[in-house]
Amino acid sequence: MSTTRLVVIGGDAAGMSAAAKVRREDPQREIVVLERSPHTSYSACGMPYLIAGMVESAGLLIARTPEKFREKYNIDARIQHEVTELDLNGQRVRVSHLESGKEVWEPYDQLLIATGAEAFLPQLSGSESDGIFGLSTLASGLRVQQFMDKEQPRRAVVVGGGYIGLEMAEALIRRGLQVSLVERGEQVMGTLDPDMGAMVSDALREIGVTLYLQESLVGYESAHGRVTGVVTDQRTLPAELVIVGLGTRPNTALAATAGITLGEKGSIRVNPRMQTSAPGVWAAGDCAESFHLVSRRSFHVALGTVANKQGTVAGINLAGGYATFPGVVGTAVSKICKYEVARTGLMEREIRDLGLLYNTATIESKTRAGYYPGAGSITVKLLAEQGSDRLLGGQIVGLEGAAKRIDVLATAITAGMTVQQVTDLDLSYAPPFSPVWDPVQTAARQLLAVNR
Amino acid sequence: MSTTRLVVIGGDAAGMSAAAKVRREDPQREIVVLERSPHTSYSACGMPYLIAGMVESAGLLIARTPEKFREKYNIDARIQHEVTELDLNGQRVRVSHLESGKEVWEPYDQLLIATGAEAFLPQLSGSESDGIFGLSTLASGLRVQQFMDKEQPRRAVVVGGGYIGLEMAEALIRRGLQVSLVERGEQVMGTLDPDMGAMVSDALREIGVTLYLQESLVGYESAHGRVTGVVTDQRTLPAELVIVGLGTRPNTALAATAGITLGEKGSIRVNPRMQTSAPGVWAAGDCAESFHLVSRRSFHVALGTVANKQGTVAGINLAGGYATFPGVVGTAVSKICKYEVARTGLMEREIRDLGLLYNTATIESKTRAGYYPGAGSITVKLLAEQGSDRLLGGQIVGLEGAAKRIDVLATAITAGMTVQQVTDLDLSYAPPFSPVWDPVQTAARQLLAVNR
Numbered sequence: 092m093s094t095t096r097l098v099v100i101g102g103d104a105a106g107m108s109a110a111a112k113v114r115r116e117d118p119q120r121e122i123v124v125l126e127r128s129p130h131t132s133y134s135a136c137g138m139p140y141l142i143a144g145m146v147e148s149a150g151l152l153i154a155r156t157p158e159k160f161r162e163k164y165n166i167d168a169r170i171q172h173e174v175t176e177l178d179l180n181g182q183r184v185r186v187s188h189l190e191s192g193k194e195v196w197e198p199y200d201q202l203l204i205a206t207g208a209e210a211f212l213p214q215l216s217g218s219e220s221d222g223i224f225g226l227s228t229l230a231s232g233l234r235v236q237q238f239m240d241k242e243q244p245r246r247a248v249v250v251g252g253g254y255i256g257l258e259m260a261e262a263l264i265r266r267g268l269q270v271s272l273v274e275r276g277e278q279v280m281g282t283l284d285p286d287m288g289a290m291v292s293d294a295l296r297e298i299g300v301t302l303y304l305q306e307s308l309v310g311y312e313s314a315h316g317r318v319t320g321v322v323t324d325q326r327t328l329p330a331e332l333v334i335v336g337l338g339t340r341p342n343t344a345l346a347a348t349a350g351i352t353l354g355e356k357g358s359i360r361v362n363p364r365m366q367t368s369a370p371g372v373w374a375a376g377d378c379a380e381s382f383h384l385v386s387r388r389s390f391h392v393a394l395g396t397v398a399n400k401q402g403t404v405a406g407i408n409l410a411g412g413y414a415t416f417p418g419v420v421g422t423a424v425s426k427i428c429k430y431e432v433a434r435t436g437l438m439e440r441e442i443r444d445l446g447l448l449y450n451t452a453t454i455e456s457k458t459r460a461g462y463y464p465g466a467g468s469i470t471v472k473l474l475a476e477q478g479s480d481r482l483l484g485g486q487i488v489g490l491e492g493a494a495k496r497i498d499v500l501a502t503a504i505t506a507g508m509t510v511q512q513v514t515d516l517d518l519s520y521a522p523p524f525s526p527v528w529d530p531v532q533t534a535a536r537q538l539l540a541v542n543r
Numbered sequence: 544m545s546t547t548r549l550v551v552i553g554g555d556a557a558g559m560s561a562a563a564k565v566r567r568e569d570p571q572r573e574i575v576v577l578e579r580s581p582h583t584s585y586s587a588c589g590m591p592y593l594i595a596g597m598v599e600s601a602g603l604l605i606a607r608t609p610e611k612f613r614e615k616y617n618i619d620a621r622i623q624h625e626v627t628e629l630d631l632n633g634q635r636v637r638v639s640h641l642e643s644g645k646e647v648w649e650p651y652d653q654l655l656i657a658t659g660a661e662a663f664l665p666q667l668s669g670s671e672s673d674g675i676f677g678l679s680t681l682a683s684g685l686r687v688q689q690f691m692d693k694e695q696p697r698r699a700v701v702v703g704g705g706y707i708g709l710e711m712a713e714a715l716i717r718r719g720l721q722v723s724l725v726e727r728g729e730q731v732m733g734t735l736d737p738d739m740g741a742m743v744s745d746a747l748r749e750i751g752v753t754l755y756l757q758e759s760l761v762g763y764e765s766a767h768g769r770v771t772g773v774v775t776d777q778r779t780l781p782a783e784l785v786i787v788g789l790g791t792r793p794n795t796a797l798a799a800t801a802g803i804t805l806g807e808k809g810s811i812r813v814n815p816r817m818q819t820s821a822p823g824v825w826a827a828g829d830c831a832e833s834f835h836l837v838s839r840r841s842f843h844v845a846l847g848t849v850a851n852k853q854g855t856v857a858g859i860n861l862a863g864g865y866a867t868f869p870g871v872v873g874t875a876v877s878k879i880c881k882y883e884v885a886r887t888g889l890m891e892r893e894i895r896d897l898g899l900l901y902n903t904a905t906i907e908s909k910t911r912a913g914y915y916p917g918a919g920s921i922t923v924k925l926l927a928e929q930g931s932d933r934l935l936g937g938q939i940v941g942l943e944g945a946a947k948r949i950d951v952l953a954t955a956i957t958a959g960m961t962v963q964q965v966t967d968l969d970l971s972y973a974p975p976f977s978p979v980w981d982p983v984q985t986a987a988r989q990l991l992a993v994n995r
Contacts, residue, residue, distance in 0.1 A: 104979070137914055137974050151914040254973075384969075395979045396972045417967050424971035433971055462589055462603035495944070498951045498970045498981070505968055506958035515869050516957055517836075518950045519876035519885055520848045521706075522589050527556070527847045529950070 095120065095200035097409060098184060100174045100345070102126030103133060103228075104395050105376025105402035106205030107155065107168075112406025114164045120410070122166045123197065125186055127173040128230045131157050136395055138232030139255070142239070143262035149233055177202075177349040179369050201371055201409055204346055204359060205402065208339035208377035208393040210255075217311030222318035223333040226255055235334070244331035245269060248321040250308045252279030256336030257291070257427045260300050263332075271301040271328050273308060273321065280432060282423060283486050284439045286453065287472055290488045294428040303328070308337075339393045341378040354380040356391040363415035365405040373409060375401035382418035385436050385483060385504060386445055392419060421484075422501045424494045431494030435501040436484030439474065448477040452538035456530035458492040460522035469493040471534040473500075473510070480509040480542055485531070492524070496531050510538045547572065547652035549861060550636060552626045552797070554578030555585060555680075556847050557828025557854035558657030559607065559620075564858025566616045572862070574618045575649065577638055579625040580682045583609050588847055590684030591707070594691070595714035601685055629654075629801040631821050653823055653861055656798055656811060657854065660791035660829035660845040662707075669763030674770035675785040678707055687786070696783035697721060700773040701752075702760045704731030706877045708788025709743070712752050713880055715784075723753040723780050725760060725773065732884060734875060735938050736891045738905065739924055742940045746880040755780070760789075791845045793830040806832040808843040815867035817857040825861060827853035834870030837888050837935060837956060838897055844871055873936075874953045876946045883946030887953040888936030891926065900929040904990035908982035910944035912974035921945040923986040925952075925962070932961040932994055937983070944976070948983050962990045 097113060099106045102124045110122050124131070130153060137152040146152065157168040175194070176185035183196045210225025212218065222244070224235045238244075245268060249260045252274035263270045272279070272295065278288030279295065279302065292302055303323060312320035312327060321328045341358040343351075352368035354360035359367055359374040363382070367374050376398035383390035400416055407414035424433040442449045451474045459466040467490025474484040485500035487493055503513050513535040520527050528536065549565060551558045554576045562574050576583070582605060589604040598604065609620040627646070628637035635648045662677025664670065674696070676687045690696075697720060701712045704726035715722045724731070724747065730740030731747065731754065744754055755775060764772035764779060773780045793810040795803075804820035806812035811819055811826040815834070819826050828850035835842035849871055859866035876885040894901045903926045911918040919942025926936040937952035939945055955965050965987040972979050980988065 134912060134914070134974065134979070136972075136979075137912060140915060140974060145916055146914045394972070396970065399979055400967065419969040422969045422971045424973045424976055426973060426975040431976070435969070435971070460586060460589060462586070462598045463592060464597055492944070492947070495947055495971065495976055496950070498948070498968075499954050501969050501971065502951050502954040502958070502960075505964075506954070506960065508954075508958065512957075515852065516950075517871040517874045517887070517953050518848070519874045519887070519947065519953065520588075520846070521876045521878060522586065522592060523878040524876055524883070524947055527586070527588075527851055 098199035101205035102131035104398035108402025109406035116410035139258035206342040215310040220313035220318040247332040248330040251336035375405040433494040433497035463522040550651035553657035554583035556850035560854025561858035568862035585681040591710035658794040667762040672765035672770040699784040700782040703788035827857040885946040885949035
């Protein structure tokens with residue numbers, strides 16, 4: 092086992108979880124990690140808080156540096172090393188050292204592709220101008236921070252009302268900018284049903300974000316190479332800073348060019364052990380496909396939780412063990428202005444797309460006993476299949492203490508529970524934490540009444 | 544159906560949940576509720592916060608008054624009516640009106656016993672003195688409040704380190720009293736394993752509670768009919784106020800005298816539909832037995848959550864429907880000083896009593912991403928069966944945001960999940976809410992390593 096050489100492309104969550112797991116199982120294995128950016132094992136999710144000034148320094152977002160991996164784990168983690176070609180027959184990768192420009196071929200016995208995902212920046216008129224940023228790597232976050240420190244922009248436009256877009260809109264308001272947000276959909280937070288998303292839209296307006304809903308990005312205006320405005324299908328919004336939050340795309344050009352099979356949204360198709368179509372080649376993290384346990388279909392999601400799990404599974408298998416990644420149920424959470432916002436399972440549109448019939452119930456309750464200081468409002472929406480009564484999805488928007496309740500629903504959905512079974516759950520209650528019926532159970536009770 | 548007369552004994556959570564459910568199903572049914580105390584549908588769990596001064600008035604603890612039940616639900620809710628005898632053959636109960644002293648027999652077609660539980664006050668030398676209180680009904684809480692307002696006690700002793708005892712110790716510290724606490728066990732919070740309970744003991748000491756652990760109540764000293772001290776097997780502690788928190792006992796004398804079968808800890812034995820051994824007689828709430836879904840044994844627990852669920856199930860059945868109460872997994876939560884404290888499933892002693900072999904893992908983590916403002920410490924302990932890897936129990940002690948995570952474990956235990964399955968759960972993550980591995984999953988990962 093220890094005579095094989097493992098090469099990992101990508102040094103963030105998935106790649107480093109896998110590398111560390113292999114090292115724990117096999118102290119002798121040669122492990123080389125090739126990372127294009129200057130950072131390993133960082134929290135990309137922390138960037139909005141760094142930019143908002145809530146986190147003091149970028150160093151705090153880095154869990155482990157390349158030095159630490161080298162010293163503590165004996166992992167040869169090389170930053171600023173970009174893999175530019177993958178030779179499956181020759182079992183080797185071509186690596187470009189970004190500082191020196193030197194290129195070499197590195198041989199491997201096992202290869203893990205953990206190249207992540209990249210912010211999607213559509214090619215439009217003016218899109219090459221300075222001041223337009225996507226956010227994916229830590230390096231991209233630092234570029235935004237440096238731009239803001241140097242250029243002191245006053246007006247920002249955020250394009251796209253997903254998690255990153257909304258977190259960034261709030262961060263920029265905190266930094267004192269005028270912020271507009273352009274979203275194609277009926278409401279922001281398109282991973283919620285519009286009735287729930289509307290609450291989030293209102294919360295953004297409350298802190299001063301100007302929303303332009305059902306409006307699409309067309310291009311940019313610029314002067315002297317710098318962005319000066321965002322052009323939508325309805326108006327031009329002046330801006331010195333533009334954040335494009337239109338989702339991410341898996342970084343899979345390398346794999347595709349080598350002939351490795353792709354799947355959902357261009358992610359690398361893997362089996363539950365995280366093996367790709369190419370012998371000896373594995374994939375994990377934002378570049379790899381997942382499986383959705385509710386729709387029972389292939390699914391792609393770029394989230395740190397999934398990347399860590401897939402990386403761990405790949406690591407166990409690469410070390411000669413046996414592990415599988417069963418899949419996801421579509422759980423996500425975010426803090427947007429005053430609200431905690433969470434979702435799991437399927438939303439209405441996704442259920443309709445599967446051709447299933449469903450009932451929904453939405454309730455308002457409190458995060459604590461009504462008489463206990465600090466009790467805040469919480470809205471819970473549940474969706475269940477007609478007939479079977481199986482819980483299909485849940486959405487929560489509420490004040491402090493609301494969001495983490497989504498994990499109960501994620502667990503119940505994973506277990507295939509019915510709405511009745513959720514009602515029966517022995518959930519915790521004390522006045523500082525919940526009404527006597529937890530809001531998720533109040534919603535389940537309401538849905539039971541609908542289902543009859 | 545609507546020609547039958549339903550009599551409910553007890554007007555708190557279980558009785559009123561049942562009565563309201565029957566009313567919703569059957570607008571014509573005659574429903575009489577007989578409640579001994581002056582209050583209906585109140586939150587007994589709120590009393591410590593009322594006494595602490597965190598809740599302004601007792602009225603806030605009352606969800607619905609008898610007037611509201613009469614007007615809005617057409618339920619004949621009679622307060623200060625005590626049932627003194629149960630005549631099963633004659634299908635009638637003898638009722639004493641506590642104000643007038645008048646006694647009448649009330650006939651029933653269906654009877655629901657929802658008489659609750661009472662604080663256990665052992666009969667010891669001096670135990671009849673003024674200033675010694677148990678806490679169960681709202682009235683008992685108000686007696687403590689009135690005593691404190693009138694007598695202005697300076698020194699209090701709390702006997703018993705369970706939920707009520709600890710919440711009251713903290714409440715009395717808030718009110719400026721000197722507080723000592725006597726607990727027979729090795730640590731307070733005997734529903735946690737001692738290693739976890741030790742953290743809670745420390746938190747109590749931090750706010751100024753003097754703990755006397757592994758010490759037992761022997762009796763009381765008094766002068767002029769008033770308590771002056773608590774005598775333990777090791778010392779005498781001066782006190783003008785004594786709170787006895789030695790648990791509760793189901794109020795089942797009435798049922799037992801009538802020949803109804805009792806079960807665990809003297810609670811009324813019921814089937815999953817909440818029927819007792821006597822035809823036409825049902826029971827629900829703190830006076831009724833439950834079933835423990837992990838030990839698969841009869842179990843008694845006095846909690847508002849269970850009372851509400853059992854009451855609802857009884858109500859559906861009393862109205863001619865069909866519902867069952869599957870049971871509990873032993874979930875409980877409390878806020879004790881700086882800590883949120885929660886448990887579910889079985890603790891070490893309970894697992895040993897069942898003759899099962901188990902492994903445990905205890906981890907320390909954070910309630911949020913380490914770099915996010917307000918990240919607090921959280922300790923999670925998990926217990927799993929050897930071999931099967933089935934999750935048997937979980938305990939959490941931590942700062943704000945820690946406790947409600949117990950619900951994920953309660954749900955996983957209910958679903959019969961293994962530790963591996965908990966590790967695989969798609970739980971929510973964003974920096975304001977959790978590290979990328981939620982602490983319950985970090986504990987599960989640790990336990991996986993132990994189990995191998």
